[in-house]
Structures are given as C-alpha cells and as structure tokens.
Amino acid sequence: AQSVTQLDSHVSVSEGTPVLLRCNYSSSYSPSLFWYVQHPNKGLQLLLKYTSAATLVKGINGFEAEFKKSETSFHLTKPSAHMSDAAEYFCVVSNTGFQKLVFGTGTRLLVSP
Amino acid sequence: EAGVVQSPRYKIIEKKQPVAFWCNPISGHNTLYWYRQNLGQGPELLIRYENEEAVDDSQLPKDRFSAERLKGVDSTLKIQPAELGDSAVYLCASSLLGVHEQYFGPGTRLTVT
Numbered sequence: 001a002q003s004v005t006q007l008d009s010h011v012s013v014s015e016g017t018p019v020l021l022r023c024n025y026s027s028s029y030s031p032s033l034f035w036y037v038q039h040p041n042k043g044l045q046l047l048l049k050y051t052s053a054a055t056l057v058k059g060i061n062g063f064e065a066e067f068k069k070s071e072t073s074f075h076l077t078k079p080s081a082h083m084s085d086a087a088e089y090f091c092v093v094s095n096t097g098f099q100k101l102v103f104g105t106g107t108r109l110l111v112s113p
Numbered sequence: 114e115a116g117v118v119q120s121p122r123y124k125i126i127e128k129k130q131p132v133a134f135w136c137n138p139i140s141g142h143n144t145l146y147w148y149r150q151n152l153g154q155g156p157e158l159l160i161r162y163e164n165e166e167a168v169d170d171s172q173l174p175k176d177r178f179s180a181e182r183l184k185g186v187d188s189t190l191k192i193q194p195a196e197l198g199d200s201a202v203y204l205c206a207s208s209l210l211g212v213h214e215q216y217f218g219p220g221t222r223l224t225v226t
Contacts, residue, residue, distance in 0.1 A: 032213050043117065044156070044204070044217040051213065090155050094213050099144060100169065101215060103155025 002027040002093045006104035014112050019063075019078040021107045023091030026072065033074045034092040034101070035065055044090070050074065061085070086111045115139070117218035119205050125224045131193035134221045138186065138207030145182060146215060147190050148204040156204050162188065163210060192223075200225045 007022040035047040048059025055067040065076045091104040118137040148156035161169040164185040182188040206215040
C-alpha cells in the first residue's frame with residue numbers, strides 16, 4: 001500500500017522568503033507523485049507532478065519539487081513566497097498504472113507581509 | 114474550458130434526512146471520482162467510475178451511501194439517512210482514462226445537525 005507523510009501541519013514564512021514543504025512517501029511500486037493546492041472555498045488545483053521522468057519537476061506559480069528515491073522524499077519549494085501562496089498544500093501518491101490518489105493530511109502555508 | 118461543476122455548494126440538513134450531490138465532469142473525461150474530505154484531513158476516495166461502471170467502490174459505505182453515473186457523464190452521490198459523522202466536504206473530480214491527473218470541483222460542504 002502507498003502512503004504519504006507531510007511532516008509539517010503548518011508552515012509560516014514572510015513574503016519574499018523561501019518556502020519548503022516536506023513530504024515523504026511510501027510505495028511498493030514506482031510511484032507517481034503530485035502536489036495539489038487548495039485555496040479556501042476553492043477546488044484542489046494541481047501544482048506539479050512526477051511520473052518517472054526528470055527528478056526535478058517544475059510546476060505552476062514558481063513551485064518546484066525534487067524526487068529523491070534514496071530519501072523517499074518529494075519536497076515542495078519556491079524561492080520567494082507571495083501573499084497569494086497562502087493555502088493548504090497536499091502531497092499525493094499514486095502507483096503507476098492505477099488511478100487511485102492517496103493524499104497526505106496537508107500543510108497549511110501562512111505568508112505574512 | 115469549463116471545469117468540474119458541483120452543486121449545491123453548501124447543504125445543511127438534520128440527521129436522518131436524505132441528501133444528494135450532483136457533479137458534472139469536464140467534457141470528454143470518462144473517469145469520475147467522488148472524494149470525502151473531513152476537516153483537517155486530505156480527501157479520501159469514495160468511488161471511481163470509468164464511463165458508467167463503478168470500478169472502485171471499496172471505500173463507499175454502502176449501507177447509507179449510493180452513487181450513479183447514468184450515460185457516463187453526470188453523477189449523483191446520495192446519503193440516506195445522513196448521520197452527524199457525515200459532515201464533510203464532498204469533492205468530485207474527473208480525468209481522462211489512464212491518466213493520473215485529476216481535476217477537482219469546488220466541493221459541496223455538508224453540515225449534518
């Protein structure tokens with residue numbers, strides 16, 4: 001069975017400083033990994049995805065994530081936070097060949113001026 | 114391109130009452146998903162359809178929950194009777210067959226009193 005662990009329930013940063021949201025995964029197979037963002041009262045939006053191609057994945061709004069198999073990690077980063085980045089972020093795993101997404105418990109990103 | 118549409122956005126009912134949620138997926142997406150998201154948690158899959166067929170309903174509480182996807186397009190999720198523990202956000206998502214990337218609707222926030 002596959003699972004993800006988001007290591008921080010809340011992360012607070014100041015506008016203009018780097019963002020790091022941490023995610024570790026567990027999977028018996030070659031995983032596909034995703035980051036989704038959820039703004040209040042809005043649907044989940046896909047930020048980026050890893051599906052066994054390049055290990056450094058670039059997404060929308062300046063976010064990127066690096067797949068590290070040796071560390072079973074898929075951390076999300078952004079060089080400079082913006083106020084509009086404040087939201088809930090979910091790390092998600094899916095086994096290749098299946099369409100079942102398994103979500104982490106989420107990390108709430110708070111951005112202060 | 115229109116996204117996934119869900120209605121209603123909010124619903125308040127008393128326990129033991131029935132409730133239904135409606136979802137219209139992105140045009141051309143033959144795979145449809147219903148998720149439940151409890152407060153402070155990530156979404157959990159309830160049921161997945163490929164066209165009209167429910168191919169994964171292992172997490173659907175079948176004693177009170179039912180779903181249908183007539184004609185392989187719109188879908189309805191029903192709860193009868195509702196319990197206090199059913200209070201959650203119910204999310205609908207859709208994707209192309211065989212593709213991991215899922216597109217989510219804004220959800221229906223259900224409150225059972």
